[in-house]
Amino acid sequence: MQPLLQHMLCLDLYAANQAVHRVYKPLLAPLGLTYLQYLVMVGLWEKDPLSVSEIGARLGLESNTLTPMLKRMEAAGLITRRRDPGDERRVNISLTPEGDEMRAAAGEIQRCLMEATGRSEAELLRFQEDLRGLIGNVRRAADDG
Amino acid sequence: MQPLLQHMLCLDLYAANQAVHRVYKPLLAPLGLTYLQYLVMVGLWEKDPLSVSEIGARLGLESNTLTPMLKRMEAAGLITRRRDPGDERRVNISLTPEGDEMRAAAGEIQRCLMEATGRSEAELLRFQEDLRGLIGNVRRAADDG
DNA sequence: AGTCTTTAAATCGTGTACGATATAATCGTA
DNA sequence: TACGATTATATCGTACACGATTTAAAGACT
Numbered sequence: 064m065q066p067l068l069q070h071m072l073c074l075d076l077y078a079a080n081q082a083v084h085r086v087y088k089p090l091l092a093p094l095g096l097t098y099l100q101y102l103v104m105v106g107l108w109e110k111d112p113l114s115v116s117e118i119g120a121r122l123g124l125e126s127n128t129l130t131p132m133l134k135r136m137e138a139a140g141l142i143t144r145r146r147d148p149g150d151e152r153r154v155n156i157s158l159t160p161e162g163d164e165m166r167a168a169a170g171e172i173q174r175c176l177m178e179a180t181g182r183s184e185a186e187l188l189r190f191q192e193d194l195r196g197l198i199g200n201v202r203r204a205a206d207d208g
Numbered sequence: 209m210q211p212l213l214q215h216m217l218c219l220d221l222y223a224a225n226q227a228v229h230r231v232y233k234p235l236l237a238p239l240g241l242t243y244l245q246y247l248v249m250v251g252l253w254e255k256d257p258l259s260v261s262e263i264g265a266r267l268g269l270e271s272n273t274l275t276p277m278l279k280r281m282e283a284a285g286l287i288t289r290r291r292d293p294g295d296e297r298r299v300n301i302s303l304t305p306e307g308d309e310m311r312a313a314a315g316e317i318q319r320c321l322m323e324a325t326g327r328s329e330a331e332l333l334r335f336q337e338d339l340r341g342l343i344g345n346v347r348r349a350a351d352d353g
Numbered sequence: 354a355g356t357c358t359t360t361a362a363a364t365c366g367t368g369t370a371c372g373a374t375a376t377a378a379t380c381g382t383a
Numbered sequence: 384t385a386c387g388a389t390t391a392t393a394t395c396g397t398a399c400a401c402g403a404t405t406t407a408a409a410g411a412c413t
Contacts, residue, residue, distance in 0.1 A: 064314075065254075065311070065314065066314050067254060068250055071250065071318075072325070072336050074267070075336055075339050076224050076339070077267075079339055083218045083221060084370095102216075102218075102219060105211050105212070105213055108210060108211075109210075114361080115363095116361060122219070123226050126362045127400080127401060127403090128399065128400050128401070129362090130362065130363055131363090131364095131398085131399085151407080151408055152360065153361060170210065170211070173209070178349070179346050179349030179350070180345055180349075181346075181348075182342065187217055191220055194217075194220045197325055197326075197335070198220065200324065200326035201224070201227040201228055201231055201325060204323070204326075205324070244368085259391080260392065261392085270392095271391070271393060272392095272395090273371070275393055277368075277369070280367095280368080295379075295391085296378055297378045298391060299392065355412100355413085357412085358409100360408085362405100363407100364404080366402090368401090370398080371397090372397095375394070375395095376394095377390100377391090378390080379388100380389070383386095
């Protein structure tokens with residue numbers, strides 16, 4: 064009943080993330096974005112503004128991770144951080160014009176990633192559906208304790 | 209051609225890792241192990257000793273990540289770090305008796321993880337095979353630049 | 354209005370990740 | 384056998400992650 068690295072699915076999930084990360088990195092470097100920062104940008108290209116916790120809900124992260132990262136993105140001129148006038152607890156994150164313009168590069172980056180997988184769109188959708196089922200189960204197990 | 213977070217497979221891979229990590233964490237806490245440290249232990253239960261770079265090959269990591277972590281594990285009394293007498297460049301990592309005894313807890317942890325996925329062994333194997341194909345493709349794409 | 358609870362960010366400490374570089378041991382070859 | 388190239392770790396700086404705690408604003412209820 065000894066676990067073997069060869070058999071451990073978690074190691075493959077870990078490796079898959081590393082691999083995807085390494086494809087993204089050189090594509091994002093010209094934009095001055097890290098992988099996680101790119102995911103924040105994608106969220107903001109969809110809806111702007113977003114509060115810190117709305118971004119957190121999309122990425123599964125909390126303010127302890129997001130606050131420092133968002134400050135770096137603000138310092139880089141990608142976003143602005145402003146207290147919500149209607150609820151001073153919230154901080155609204157918005158794209159700067161420079162951040163918004165990066166949107167133009169996103170389509171090509173997505174195309175590169177799709178191509179890197181070597182799979183058709185239909186195959187990727189099937190795989191994603193399977194993966195999401197797994198995530199749902201594992202999250203339920205984690206919540207049950 | 210706008211990417212949407214809803215459609216991004218990379219975000220699901222990211223979420224899958226988070227979810228798996230969160231199942232492992234409470235299981236490993238009684239042993240005083242982090243997730244990554246557990247993966248090192250599994251490697252050493254299979255083969256002992258391993259050099260730093262042999263561990264790195266198994267986990268896709270290099271000395272810049274491993275050296276500090278292995279020092280923490282040494283400080284925790286889980287492993288020993290000794291220069292290889294036959295090649296003084298190499299550092300051999302071995303389990304301490306305490307580290308070796310943790311092996312006993314591993315079977316149950318694996319069982320919990322399998323159960324958390326809510327899938328049969330056959331389903332997991334099929335999924336793993338699919339995932340590994342994807343990883344291979346993505347790695348090739350990253351190496352080609 | 355005054356107080357209790359809840360909520361949203363921020364802060365702090367520890368532990369990964371990883372590019373770039375440094376150091377020392379070994380190897381290859383003239 | 385000397386010496387440039389290669390290999391194995393280590394170090395440094397920056398950027399995530401996340402548990403635990405803090406702070407301040409908003410809501411709820413007397």
